[in-house]
Amino acid sequence: xxxxxxxxxxxxxxxxxxxxxxxxxxxxxxxxxxxxxxxxxxxxxxxxxxxxxxxxxxxxxxxxxxxxxxxxxxxxxxxxxxxxxxxxxxxxxxxxxxxxxxxxxxxxxxxxxxxxxxxxxxxxxxxxxxxxxxxxxxxxxxxxxxxxxxxxxxxxxxxxxxxxxxxxxxxxxxxxxxxxxxxxxxxxxxxxxxxxxxxxxxxxxxxxxxxxxxxxxxxxxxxxxxxxxxxxxxxxxxxxxxxxxxxxxxxxxxxxxxxxxxxxxxxxxxxxxxxxxxxxxxxxxxxxxxxxxxxxxxxxxxxxxxxxxxxxxxxxxxxxxxxxxxxxxxxxxxxxxxxxxxxxx
Amino acid sequence: xxxxxxxxxxxxxxxxxxxxxxxxxxxxxxxxxxxxxxxxxxxxxxxxxxxxxxxxxxxxxxxxxxxxxxxxxxxxxxxxxxxxxxxxxxxxxxxxxxxxxxxxxxxxxxxxxxxxxxxxxxxxxxxxxxxxxxxxxxxxxxxxxxxxxxxxxxxxxxxxxxxxxxxxxxxxxxxxxxxxxxxxxxxxxxxxxxxxxxxxxxxxxxxxxxxxxxxxxxxxxxxxxxxxxxxxxxxxxxxxxxxxxxxxxxxxxxxxxxxxxxxxxxxxxxxxxxxxxxxxxxxxxxxxxxxxxxxxxxxxxxxxxxxxxxxxxxxxxxxxxxxxxxxxxxxxxxxxxxxxxxxxxxxxxxxxxxxxxxxxxxxxxxxxxxxxxxxxxxxxxxxxxxxxxxxxxxxxxxxxxxxxxxxxxxxxxxxxxxxxxxxxxxxxxxxxxxxxxxxxxxxxxxxxxxxxxxxxxxxxxxxxxxxxxxxxxxxxx
Numbered sequence: 001x002x003x004x005x006x007x008x009x010x011x012x013x014x015x016x017x018x019x020x021x022x023x024x025x026x027x028x029x030x031x032x033x034x035x036x037x038x039x040x041x042x043x044x045x046x047x048x049x050x051x052x053x054x055x056x057x058x059x060x061x062x063x064x065x066x067x068x069x070x071x072x073x074x075x076x077x078x079x080x081x082x083x084x085x086x087x088x089x090x091x092x093x094x095x096x097x098x099x100x101x102x103x104x105x106x107x108x109x110x111x112x113x114x115x116x117x118x119x120x121x122x123x124x125x126x127x128x129x130x131x132x133x134x135x136x137x138x139x140x141x142x143x144x145x146x147x148x149x150x151x152x153x154x155x156x157x158x159x160x161x162x163x164x165x166x167x168x169x170x171x172x173x174x175x176x177x178x179x180x181x182x183x184x185x186x187x188x189x190x191x192x193x194x195x196x197x198x199x200x201x202x203x204x205x206x207x208x209x210x211x212x213x214x215x216x217x218x219x220x221x222x223x224x225x226x227x228x229x230x231x232x233x234x235x236x237x238x239x240x241x242x243x244x245x246x247x248x249x250x251x252x253x254x255x256x257x258x259x260x261x262x263x264x265x266x267x268x269x270x271x272x273x274x275x276x277x278x279x280x281x282x283x284x285x286x287x288x289x290x291x292x293x294x295x296x297x298x299x300x301x302x303x304x305x306x307x308x309x310x311x312x313x314x315x316x317x318x319x320x321x322x323x324x325x326x327x328x329x330x331x332x333x334x335x336x337x338x339x340x341x342x343x344x345x
Numbered sequence: 346x347x348x349x350x351x352x353x354x355x356x357x358x359x360x361x362x363x364x365x366x367x368x369x370x371x372x373x374x375x376x377x378x379x380x381x382x383x384x385x386x387x388x389x390x391x392x393x394x395x396x397x398x399x400x401x402x403x404x405x406x407x408x409x410x411x412x413x414x415x416x417x418x419x420x421x422x423x424x425x426x427x428x429x430x431x432x433x434x435x436x437x438x439x440x441x442x443x444x445x446x447x448x449x450x451x452x453x454x455x456x457x458x459x460x461x462x463x464x465x466x467x468x469x470x471x472x473x474x475x476x477x478x479x480x481x482x483x484x485x486x487x488x489x490x491x492x493x494x495x496x497x498x499x500x501x502x503x504x505x506x507x508x509x510x511x512x513x514x515x516x517x518x519x520x521x522x523x524x525x526x527x528x529x530x531x532x533x534x535x536x537x538x539x540x541x542x543x544x545x546x547x548x549x550x551x552x553x554x555x556x557x558x559x560x561x562x563x564x565x566x567x568x569x570x571x572x573x574x575x576x577x578x579x580x581x582x583x584x585x586x587x588x589x590x591x592x593x594x595x596x597x598x599x600x601x602x603x604x605x606x607x608x609x610x611x612x613x614x615x616x617x618x619x620x621x622x623x624x625x626x627x628x629x630x631x632x633x634x635x636x637x638x639x640x641x642x643x644x645x646x647x648x649x650x651x652x653x654x655x656x657x658x659x660x661x662x663x664x665x666x667x668x669x670x671x672x673x674x675x676x677x678x679x680x681x682x683x684x685x686x687x688x689x690x691x692x693x694x695x696x697x698x699x700x701x702x703x704x705x706x707x708x709x710x711x712x713x714x715x716x717x718x719x720x721x722x723x724x725x726x727x728x729x730x731x732x733x734x735x736x737x738x739x740x741x742x743x744x745x746x747x748x749x750x751x752x753x754x755x756x757x758x759x760x761x762x763x764x765x766x767x768x769x770x771x772x773x774x775x776x777x778x779x780x781x782x783x784x785x786x787x788x789x790x791x792x793x794x795x796x797x798x799x800x801x802x803x804x805x806x807x808x809x810x811x812x813x814x815x816x817x818x819x820x821x822x
Contacts, residue, residue: 003537006792010540013801018355018808047816135815150351156806157814160754 022153030162031055033141033152037178040169044182046073046094048162052182053091054141057107060179062089065108067101068120070094071244073183074306075118075313078176083313084240086115089179095134097125098226103142105230109237110144116238117230118316123219123243123266130221186299186306193295200253200301206344207258215262219269231277238281240316241274243267245285245308248292250301251340260340264333271329282323283316287332293339346392348597349551351811353389354804361385361505362531362604369529378529379496382605386503390469397468400438401503407434408478409498412485416492428486432479439475442467447672470509472669474502476636481516483640493520504607506598510591512612512632519607528606538790539603544803545783546596551807553773554590557582559750560766561721568727572741576734578770579747583721584714585773588617591630596783603787611784617713617777620705621697622686625713633669637662656691660684670720675728679720686712 001009026034032042032055044052057065064086066075077088091104101119108114140148152158191199231239254260267286274280291297297304315321323329346353364385368378391398411431415424440448446462453460481498484490493501493516501519502508522528564571564579571579592613602609616629626634642662648655660681667680690697697705715732722728748762751769781789790796 001792001794002533003792004533006537006797007533007540009794010537010797010800013797014804017801017805021805021809048814051814138815150355151812154351154808155812155814156754156809157812159809162814 018154021159024163025153025155025158028163028166029055030158030166031141031152032059033149035059036175037166037173039171039173040166041171041173041178042182043165043169044178046070046092046183046185049093049183050100050135050137051141053093053104054107054138056089056179056182057091057104058111060089060175062087062108062179063113064088064116064118065105065114066090066092066118066120067104068092068118068244069096069122069125070185071122071246071302071304072118072120072309073185075309076306077179079310080118080313083310083317084116084118088118090182092183093134094183097128097132097134098222099131099133100137101125102226102230103137107142109230109234114234114237116240118240118242120244121241121270123263123270126219126222126266126270127215127262128218128222130218130225184306190296191298191300196247196249196295196298196301200249200343201256202252202343202345204345206255206341209255209261210258212262212265215259216265216269219266223270223273228273228277231274231280235279238279239274239277240281240283242283242312242316242321243286244302245288245291245304245312246302247295247298247300247304248289248336248339249295249298249343251336252343253301255337255340255344260337264337267329267333268326271323272326275324275326281316283312283321284323284329284332285312285315285321287336288315288321289335289339346389348594348601349547349807349811351808352392354547354808354811357385357389358601358604365605366529366531369531373526373529376496379500379523382505383496383499383503386500386505386508389505390503390508394466394469400468400471401474404435404438404474404478405499405502407431408482408502409495412482412490412498413492415482415485416488416490424486424488428482431482431486435475435479435482439471441465442471444668444672473511473513474508476513476633476669477502477515480513480636480640484516490516497523504602506601506605506607507609510594510598511630512595512598512610513636514610514632518610522607525606530606532606535603535606537792538787539600541600541790541796541800542596542603542783542787543600544800544807545786546593546598546600547807548803549589549593549596549783551593551810554586554593556750556769557586557589557773560747561586563744563746563750565721565723565727565731567744567746568722569730571731571734572739573734573737574740575743575747576731578743578766580714580718580731580735581770581774584617584717585770585777587717587721588613588777589773592783596787599784599787613782614784615777615782617710618706619709619713620702621709622683622690622712625709626683626687633666637666637669641665652691656688659687659691663687675719675722675725678725679716682712682716682719686716 080088595612614628619625663684751766
C-alpha cells in the first residue's frame with residue numbers, strides 16, 4: 001500500500017466513523033436535546049438531570065414549568081395541568097441552587113412561551129454565592145452555539161452508556177406518561193416520628209443563633225441575579241413561588257445549627273422582594289402545620305410523600321396558604337419558631 | 346489550546362494544514378504560508394488566554410533585535426553586554442512569572458517579612474520558549490548562527506506543535522526545514538507517519554496517562570495512609586503517568602510536525618529501559634538535557650577541570666533542571682537526588698557497570714520511581730510517607746479509589762477493577778520496556794491496513810473520550 005493510499009483510507013474511515021457517531025447521537029438523542037425521543041421512552045434519572053433537564057426544556061411541548069430541587073421531583077405535571085391550567089413539565093434539579101434553576105428557566109423562556117412558572121423556593125438554594133452551582137453544568141447543552149455541541153455528539157459516555165440505555169426502553173413514546181413519571185422517587189422505608197427526631201440533635205437546649213447578615217447578603221444576590229431578571233423580563237408570565245412544607249423537625253435542625261434566625265430573615269427578605277412584583281404569587285407552605293406537623297408524611301426532614309406535591313397544586317389553585325402581605329410571613333415565622341423551640345428540652 | 350481538545354483535532358489542525366499548504370503554492374518570495382503559520386500559532390497559544398500573546402510577541406521582538414545587533418557587530422566587547430542584557434531579560438521574565446512568589450514566600454518565612462506575593466498565572470510554555478530563545482541569543486553572541494529574517498525567527502519560536510511543551514528545538518533544526526522548497530507542498534510520505542504518531546501520542550496522553558493519573562491522584566491524596574502495595578502501585582503509576590503524558594505530548598508534536606513536513610527532534614527514547622542514571626538522562630527529555638549540557642555544563646568546564654569540578658558541575662546542572670521543572674523545594678530536592686545519583690555513578694562507574702545488567706536496570710528504575718515521588722508530592726511529609734510505606738512491608742488490600750481509575754467504560758464489572766488495574770500496569774510496563782517507542786515506529790513507518798485501522802480507532806476513541814457525562818449522585822435536596 002502506498003502512503004497516499006494509506007492516508008486516504010485512514011482519513012476516509014476516520015471522517016466516516018466520526019460522522020456516523022454524530023448521526024447516531026442526533027438520531028437517538030438520549031438526552032432529547034434536538035428532538036423528543038422517537039422510538040423509546042427515556043429512563044429519566046435524577047443523577048443526570050443536568051443533561052436530561054436541558055433536553056426536556058428544549059424538546060417537550062409545554063406552556064408551564066415546575067422549577068425547584070428534589071422537593072419538586074415528585075410533582076405530577078398532569079395534576080398541575082388540571083389544578084392550575086396549562087401544560088406543565090418538570091425542570092427539577094435535585095440539590096439545585098438558584099443559578100441551576102435560573103439556567104433551566106433560561107432555556108424554557110428561550111424556546112417556549114411560558115405562561116406560568118411554579119417555583120419551589122428552597123432557602124438553601126439562596127444561601128450560597130449567586131454564581132455557585134451544585135455541580136459543573138454541561139453548558140454546551142444549555143446555549144444556542146451549535147459548535148460546542150460536539151461535546152455531546154462525540155461523547156464516549158453518551159455512546160457507550162446512554163444510547164444503549166435508551167435502546168433498552170424501546171416503545172411508542174408517551175410524552176404524558178414520561179413527564180409524569182420522570183424523576184419520581186420514594187425511599188424504601190418511612191422514618192416516622194422516631195426516625196425524624198433521630199435526624200436532629202435535640203438533646204440540649206436550643207443554642208444561640210448565628211448572625212444573619214451573610215445569609216441575607218447571599219439571598220439578596222441570588223435573587224438579584226437569578227430570579228429578578230426573569231420576573232421582570234416576562235411580565236406576561238405568572239411566577240408562582242411556594243415555600244415547600246418541610247417537616248417541623250427541619251426547623252428544629254436549623255435552630256440546632258444556629259441557622260433559624262437566618263432562615264427567618266431570608267423568608268422575610270425574599271417575601272418582601274417577591275411581593276413587590278406584580279406578576280408574582282407567593283404561597284407559604286413552610287407553616288402549613290396540617291402537613292409539617294404530620295410526621296407520617298415525611299421521607300426525611302425535608303422530603304414529603306408524593307401526594308403532598310399534588311395537594312400543593314390544588315391548594316395553590318384554591319389560594320390556600322397564599323401570602324399577599326409581608327405581615328402574614330411574620331406571623332407564620334413566629335409560629336414556626338415557636339414550634340421548633342418547643343421540640344427542645 | 347490543548348492537543349487533546351475537540352477544537353484542535355477537529356478544527357484547528359485541519360484548517361491550519363489546509364491554509365498552510367494552499368499558501369505554500371504561492372512563489373517562495375511570497376512567504377504567506379509562514380506568516381499564516383505564525384498567526385495560527387498565536388491563535389493556538391492565546392486560545393484559552395489571549396493575554397499571553399503580547400508576552401510572547403514582546404519576547405520574540407526583543408530577542409530578535411538583540412540577536413541581530415550581536416550578529417551585526419564584529420566587536421566581542423559590544424556583543425557581551427547585549428548578550429548579558431538578553432540573559433537578564435529572558436531569565437528576569439522567567440523569574441518574575443515563575444519564581445517570584447517562591448522566592449518571596451521563602452524570604453518572608455526566613456526573615457519574618459511580609460512582601461506581597463503576585464499570584465501570577467504562569468504564561469503557557471514560558472520555560473520552553475525562553476530556553477529556546479536563550480540558545481539563539483547565546484549563539485548569536487558566539488556568532489555561530491546565520492541571520493534569519495523576523496518571520497523565520499518567529500516561526501522557529503512559535504511553531505505550535507512544540508510551543509507549549511517542547512521539545513526545546515534549536516533554530517538550526519527548524520528554520521532550514523521551513524526554508525526547504527520541497528517542504529512547502531503537502532507530502533503524503535510525511536503525513537502518513539505524522540498521523541500515525543499523532544494517534545499514538547494522543548492515545549498515550551488522553552487514555553493511558555490520564556487513567557494512571559486518576560489512580561495517582563487518589564493515591565497521593567491519601568499519602569499518609571497507604572500500605573506497601575498501594576504505595577508501590579501509586580509510585581509506579583506516577584512513573585508511568587508522567588512518561589505517557591509527556592512523551593505522548595511530544596509524540597503528538599512529532600506527528601503534527603511531520604504533517605507540516607517538519608522533523609521535530611526526538612525527546613523521549615524509551616527512558617525506562619536505561620541501565621544507569623546517565624543513560625536515563627540521555628533518553629529522558631533529551632532536548633532539555635542537551636540545552637543544559639550545552640549552555641550550563643560545558644561553559645562551567647564540563648568534565649575537563651578535574652573530578653571535583655565535574656561533580657560540582659553535575660550538581661549545578663541537575664539543580665538547574667529541578668528548578669526549571671517548577672518553583673518549589675521538592676523540585677530542587679528531586680534535582681538534587683538526580684545530581685547525587687549522577688555524581689555517584691561518575692565516582693563508582695567501574696563497579697556499577699560490572700553488576701549484572703538486570704540489577705543495573707532494577708536499581709536505575711527503582712531510583713527513578715522513588716525520585717518521581719518527590720517530584721509529584723505536594724509536601725515533603727507526603728513524599729516521605731509514601732517512600733516509608735514502600736519499605737514498611739505493610740501489606741493490605743488496594744483501596745477502591747485507586748482501582749476504580751481502571752474501571753471499564755460504563756462501569757461494567759466493578760468487582761474486577763483490581764484485575765483491570767493489574768492488566769493496565771502490565772501492559773504499560775511492557776509498552777515502556779519491551780516495545781519500540783513511537784519515534785522509532787514513526788521513522789520506520791510502513792503503511793499497512795493494521796496501521797491504518799489502529800490510527801483510526803485510536804483517534805476516534807480519544808476524540809470520544811474528550812467529553813463525558815458527569816453523574817451527580819447526591820440525592821437529598
